[in-house]
Amino acid sequence: xxxxxxxxxxxxxxxxxxxxxxxxxxxxxxxxxxxxxxxxxxxxxxxxxxxxxxxxxxxxxxxxxxxxxxxxxxxxxxxxxxxxxxxxxxxxxxxxxxxxxxxxxxxxxxxxxxxxxxxxxxxxxxxxxxxxxxxxxxxxxxxxxxxxxxxxxxxxxxxxxxxxxxxxxxxxxxxxxxxxxxxxxxxxxxxxxxxxxxxxxxxxxxxxxxxxxxxxxxxxxxxxxxxxxxxxxxxxxxxxxxxxxxxxxxxxxxxxxxxxxxxxxxxxxxxxxxxxxxxxxxxxxxxxxxxxxxxxxxxxxxxxxxxxxxxxxxxxxxxxxxxxxxxxxxxxxxxxxxxxxxxxxxxxxxxxxxxxxxxxxxxxxxxxxxxxxxxxxxxxxxxxxxxxxxxxxxxxxxxxxxxxxxxxxxxxxxxxxxxxxxxxxxxxxxxxxxxxxxxxxxxxxxxxxxxxxxxxxxxxxxxxxxxxxxxxxxxxxxxxxxxxxxxxxxxxxxxxxxx
Numbered sequence: 085x086x087x088x089x090x091x092x093x094x095x096x097x098x099x100x101x102x103x104x105x106x107x108x109x110x111x112x113x114x115x116x117x118x119x120x121x122x123x124x125x126x127x128x129x130x131x132x133x134x135x136x137x138x139x140x141x142x143x144x145x146x147x148x149x150x151x152x153x154x155x156x157x158x159x160x161x162x163x164x165x166x167x168x169x170x171x172x173x174x175x176x177x178x179x180x181x182x183x184x185x186x187x188x189x190x191x192x193x194x195x196x197x198x199x200x201x202x203x204x205x206x207x208x209x210x211x212x213x214x215x216x217x218x219x220x221x222x223x224x225x226x227x228x229x230x231x232x233x234x235x236x237x238x239x240x241x242x243x244x245x246x247x248x249x250x251x252x253x254x255x256x257x258x259x260x261x262x263x264x265x266x267x268x269x270x271x272x273x274x275x276x277x278x279x280x281x282x283x284x285x286x287x288x289x290x291x292x293x294x295x296x297x298x299x300x301x302x303x304x305x306x307x308x309x310x311x312x313x314x315x316x317x318x319x320x321x322x323x324x325x326x327x328x329x330x331x332x333x334x335x336x337x338x339x340x341x342x343x344x345x346x347x348x349x350x351x352x353x354x355x356x357x358x359x360x361x362x363x364x365x366x367x368x369x370x371x372x373x374x375x376x377x378x379x380x381x382x383x384x385x386x387x388x389x390x391x392x393x394x395x396x397x398x399x400x401x402x403x404x405x406x407x408x409x410x411x412x413x414x415x416x417x418x419x420x421x422x423x424x425x426x427x428x429x430x431x432x433x434x435x436x437x438x439x440x441x442x443x444x445x446x447x448x449x450x451x452x453x454x455x456x457x458x459x460x461x462x463x464x465x466x467x468x469x470x471x472x473x474x475x476x477x478x479x480x481x482x483x484x485x486x487x488x489x490x491x492x493x494x495x496x497x498x499x500x501x502x503x504x505x506x507x508x509x510x511x512x513x514x515x516x517x518x519x520x521x522x523x524x525x526x527x528x529x530x531x532x533x534x535x536x537x538x539x540x541x542x543x544x545x546x547x548x549x550x551x552x553x554x555x556x557x558x559x560x561x562x563x564x565x566x567x568x569x570x571x572x573x574x575x576x577x578x579x580x581x582x583x
Contacts, residue, residue: 095141102129103243118144127175237288308341390480392458402453411494422459455507501536534559
């Protein structure tokens with residue numbers, strides 16, 4: 085690697101925030117374009133002052149033929165991870181590797197014996213370990229006096245809050261939460277992440293009523309026969325115990341483990357139960373409208389009539405006004421809906437929102453639900469892939485759908501997809517034949533079916549997708565005043581906001 089002469093001009097580069105890949109990349113590109121060697125640079129983090137008072141690298145001459153080289157993707161991934169480390173020399177280390185890649189050593193990362201590569205890999209491994217520990221040992225505590233609001237305190241070794249926050253947003257999408265750390269904090273309001281400065285330990289609740297329940301559960305599942313103190317401390321170091329309510333129990337559980345193992349050994353054997361009896365859910369009467377939607381929702385949460393409840397996160401019940409004039413019924417919740425508990429919250433729901441907005445239809449006036457209330461999926465690694473619900477799943481959920489229809493009493497029902505259409509109009513309904521045609525139910529409710537927005541998203545190319553979207557939007561346009569009147573029921577949607 086070429087070295088500058090001893091009397092070469094020194095320059096400074098500032099990275100703010102210092103863990104940001106974008107900030108470091110922009111700064112490194114400026115130095116690389118100007119041909120500034122690694123030994124000529126003083127790297128500054130955030131707002132810290134330069135000890136040597138070196139001028140900014142933007143003042144260095146820029147050659148007329150300067151161009152930024154392409155950089156291997158694996159280097160950028162390594163840089164994004166290393167930047168989260170607190171090692172002060174990581175900025176210079178990454179630029180030194182970038183300089184070598186740009187000056188003929190493009191495959192330097194494939195050399196495991198290289199000193200710079202070894203150091204960068206060690207930093208990245210430490211960040212990944214810290215990330216794993218944060219995912220494992222964050223414990224949320226309920227905020228007193230607030231509904232569905234939680235705060236957690238954690239003390240990471242490195243700058244990993246931005247790196248880990250999306251994981252918690254996906255995992256706890258249906259609640260409002262904040263994670264406070266000494267250097268950085270993050271807040272999730274159910275829709276978006278917001279980051280702020282660090283906080284103090286006393287800013288987070290000390291404990292909540294649920295912790296005693298958790299401690300009881302943890303003590304009941306603790307298996308003294310499998311206790312391995314060395315491995316436990318390796319996976320759950322003692323310094324993390326202050327974050328964990330169950331850690332208060334560990335000294336006693338470890339101390340009494342030998343006695344409990346002996347007690348288990350001396351206990352008479354019991355024949356295992358072949359099957360755990362299950363209390364059947366009380367299904368609502370389809371025609372009953374005495375109960376409210378909220379009561380129906382509470383009943384549905386305990387449904388065990390088909391096996392979909394077991395791998396799903398929660399029941400995804402309908403959402404919208406209890407007296408909505410239009411009910412939109414889809415197939416089943418997807419991955420996003422399963423996590424947040426709201427129908428049509430994922431990509432298909434966003435496409436539906438787009439169509440409604442273009443037609444001037446306020447989504448808030450519609451009652452949105454699905455024919456099947458649990459997410460049917462299969463796992464591919466860490467990804468949950470949608471699977472079409474089976475007829476038994478549709479039959480099991482039909483009382484809940486009929487209960488929603490009976491309580492909302494919509495004037496118009498729009499079915500999105502074949503599963504929803506057959507659930508409402510019967511097994512003989514064919515979407516390819518009857519799409520967009522008005523039908524009348526036994527109680528006089530009018531309805532029609534169109535494709536599910538997820539089908540639009542599955543079209544192979546942009547042209548086909550846009551054409552499928554246009555037809556889908558045209559079908560939804562039947563909800564406008566003129567088409568609804570031609571169906572014989574008058575306006576399906578109010579021409580003015582006050583109905």
